[in-house]
Amino acid sequence: xxxxxxxxxxxxxxxxxxxxxxxxxxxxxxxxxxxxxxxxxxxxxxxxxxxxxxxxxxxxxxxxxxxxxxxxxxxxxxxxxxxxxxxxxxxxxxxxxxxxxxxxxxxxxxxxxxxxxxxxxxxxxxxxxxxxxxxxxxxxxxxxxxxxxxxxxxxxxxxxxxxxxxxxxxxxxxxxxxxxxxxxxxxxxxxxxxxxxxxxxxxxxxxxxxxxxxxxxxxxxxxxxxxxxxxxxxxxxx
Amino acid sequence: xxxxxxxxxxxxxxxxxxxxxxxxxxxxxxxxxxxxxxxxxxxxxxxxxxxxxxxxxxxxxxxxxxxxxxxxxxxxxxxxxxxxxxxxxxxxxxxxxxxxxxxxxxxxxxxxxxxxxxxxxxxxxxxxxxxxxxxxxxxxxxxxxxxxxxxxxxxxxxxxxxxxxxxxxxxxxxxxxxxxxxxxxxxxxxxxxxxxxxxxxxxxxxxxxxxxxxxxxxxxxxxxxxxxxxxxxxxxxxxxxxxxxxxxxxxxxxxxxxxxxxxxxxxxxxxxxxxxxxxxxxxxxxxxxxxxxxxxxxxxxxxxxxxxxx
Ligand SMILES: Nc1ncnc2c1ncn2[C@@H]1O[C@H](COP(=O)(O)OP(=O)(O)O)[C@@H](O)[C@H]1O
Ligand SMILES: [Mg+2]
Numbered sequence: 001x002x003x004x005x006x007x008x009x010x011x012x013x014x015x016x017x018x019x020x021x022x023x024x025x026x027x028x029x030x031x032x033x034x035x036x037x038x039x040x041x042x043x044x045x046x047x048x049x050x051x052x053x054x055x056x057x058x059x060x061x062x063x064x065x066x067x068x069x070x071x072x073x074x075x076x077x078x079x080x081x082x083x084x085x086x087x088x089x090x091x092x093x094x095x096x097x098x099x100x101x102x103x104x105x106x107x108x109x110x111x112x113x114x115x116x117x118x119x120x121x122x123x124x125x126x127x128x129x130x131x132x133x134x135x136x137x138x139x140x141x142x143x144x145x146x147x148x149x150x151x152x153x154x155x156x157x158x159x160x161x162x163x164x165x166x167x168x169x170x171x172x173x174x175x176x177x178x179x180x181x182x183x184x185x186x187x188x189x190x191x192x193x194x195x196x197x198x199x200x201x202x203x204x205x206x207x208x209x210x211x212x213x214x215x216x217x218x219x220x221x222x223x224x225x226x227x228x229x230x231x232x233x234x235x236x237x238x
Numbered sequence: 239x240x241x242x243x244x245x246x247x248x249x250x251x252x253x254x255x256x257x258x259x260x261x262x263x264x265x266x267x268x269x270x271x272x273x274x275x276x277x278x279x280x281x282x283x284x285x286x287x288x289x290x291x292x293x294x295x296x297x298x299x300x301x302x303x304x305x306x307x308x309x310x311x312x313x314x315x316x317x318x319x320x321x322x323x324x325x326x327x328x329x330x331x332x333x334x335x336x337x338x339x340x341x342x343x344x345x346x347x348x349x350x351x352x353x354x355x356x357x358x359x360x361x362x363x364x365x366x367x368x369x370x371x372x373x374x375x376x377x378x379x380x381x382x383x384x385x386x387x388x389x390x391x392x393x394x395x396x397x398x399x400x401x402x403x404x405x406x407x408x409x410x411x412x413x414x415x416x417x418x419x420x421x422x423x424x425x426x427x428x429x430x431x432x433x434x435x436x437x438x439x440x441x442x443x444x445x446x447x448x449x450x451x452x453x454x455x456x457x458x459x460x461x462x463x464x465x466x467x468x469x470x471x472x473x474x475x476x477x478x479x480x481x482x483x484x485x486x487x488x489x490x491x492x493x494x495x496x497x498x499x500x501x502x503x504x505x506x507x508x509x510x511x512x513x514x515x516x517x518x519x520x521x522x523x524x525x526x527x528x529x530x531x532x533x534x535x536x537x538x539x540x541x542x543x544x545x546x547x548x
Pocket of ligand 2: 043076159
């Protein structure tokens with residue numbers, strides 16, 4: 001089942017495109033990784049997908065089952081201030097808000113959803129802790145739980161492992177993989193980390209000036225662009 | 239030379255001593271004085287009701303403004319309200335009818351579209367000093383005959399003693415507006431949390447962020463205009479910022495911070511008014527002094543808590 005489709009979309013700011021000719025489709029259960037160099041426009045693409053900004057040209061369609069505001073979102077480097085008073089539970093629950101309409105308090109069902117995802121992500125013990133006192137990895141789990149509360153099927157993650165140490169990174173990737181395989185959540189993830197993308201994702205979208213790539217991970221490995229980019233990433237790792 | 243110096247010092251000491259002496263006298267007379275005020279003048283009750291409501295609203299709003307880094311906007315808006323009030327005075331209109339729409343409009347323009355479109359610190363600073371200067375200038379130019387110009391200005395800036403001479407209609411207006419503000423905060427507290435905590439996420443998942451910004455802007459303006467009755471234009475920021483800062487030292491949940499800020503703010507307002515009656519000090523500055531004291535106490539509590547944790 002197709003969830004969303006981009007057809008020759010250009011994204012950017014104030015009429016100036018940062019990435020153009022983006023065409024791809026996401027189906028239920030996919031794990032799509034968006035790769036590309038710094039400044040290629042990956043985050044801009046994500047924000048366009050989430051309707052935080054409008055595309056400069058082209059067409060975006062959301063399939064019937066997926067309402068625009070039913071996409072969970074884990075932002076890149078959240079701008080949340082360090083001194084914001086909020087408990088883990090409050091943060092996770094705020095993900096349920098889009099389904100509460102104009103009710104002043106959260107319903108039992110919403111609290112149940114929040115509880116379910118906190119248990120799934122193993123943060124139930126942290127629920128009355130202060131969000132600002134958590135470690136980076138714990139904070140990402142909390143924001144992931146919040147994103148999952150906001151959706152039935154799709155989450156969008158923008159560089160979720162940035163700034164985490166290798167062990168925590170591996171943990172988080174494994175967790176996201178399980179959400180995809182076991183819970184059937186569709187994943188759209190921006191990643192800087194090509195090797196992880198190649199390991200976990202079944203589709204790759206490479207964003208770069210001039211030529212984009214979209215296809216399965218196998219096709220990407222075989223493609224000229226893929227070989228070039230994988231080679232480069234290998235070089236910089238060495 | 240030395241002698242002159244000595245006399246100044248001793249006369250200063252004498253002054254201080256007499257202040258304390260009169261404070262002691264005032265304290266001794268306090269129960270009788272308060273009793274007299276409460277039994278004889280119903281306006282003291284009015285003053286207390288209004289003060290409690292205003293303090294409550296200011297504290298609720300303050301948490302949002304402090305967390306969104308909008309404290310300066312509160313300050314700027316209060317100066318705009320001052321400018322608008324002077325215009326009202328020149329044309330002998332009821333001040334609220336002018337200052338309310340002008341302040342609401344300014345707030346909406348400033349807060350429209352959230353942080354990104356904000357004019358920046360310097361723009362707000364400019365706006366606020368300009369309205370202050372122009373307001374005073376206009377008042378001087380056009381009400382030359384008015385005998386009590388500086389008294390009027392002083393009471394707009396630092397809060398009038400008129401808090402103790404409120405008319406029933408003032409109380410009703412104030413109570414209505416305050417009730418609306420409190421209702422909005424109770425009803426929309428989850429939305430306000432979401433919009434304050436992470437604007438992008440809220441927007442991406444379908445919360446009408448722009449509408450809530452508008453709501454916050456209007457509430458800010460309303461709270462500032464009604465607070466001018468209590469503490470005056472220059473001191474409003476204190477009423478908005480201190481309770482939030484106190485509460486953030488003590489609590490780690492958003493709900494805890496909101497509730498405790500409201501309690502601290504109301505307590506300081508009542509305490510301040512009673513002190514002002516007992517010692518015949520200006521109401522506004524006494525309340526702000528009480529808020530400052532509460533803040534210092536909270537810092538100390540916080541420091542002790544941290545100390546024992548280590
Ligand atoms: N708010 C903005 N206004 C204007 N230009 C921006 C804005 N945010 C990012 N850009 C520019 O858009 C380009 C793409 O940024 P971004 O999408 O964040 O890249 P990536 O996430 O791929 O590293 C960059 O050159 C950046 O300078
Ligand atoms: Mg980015």
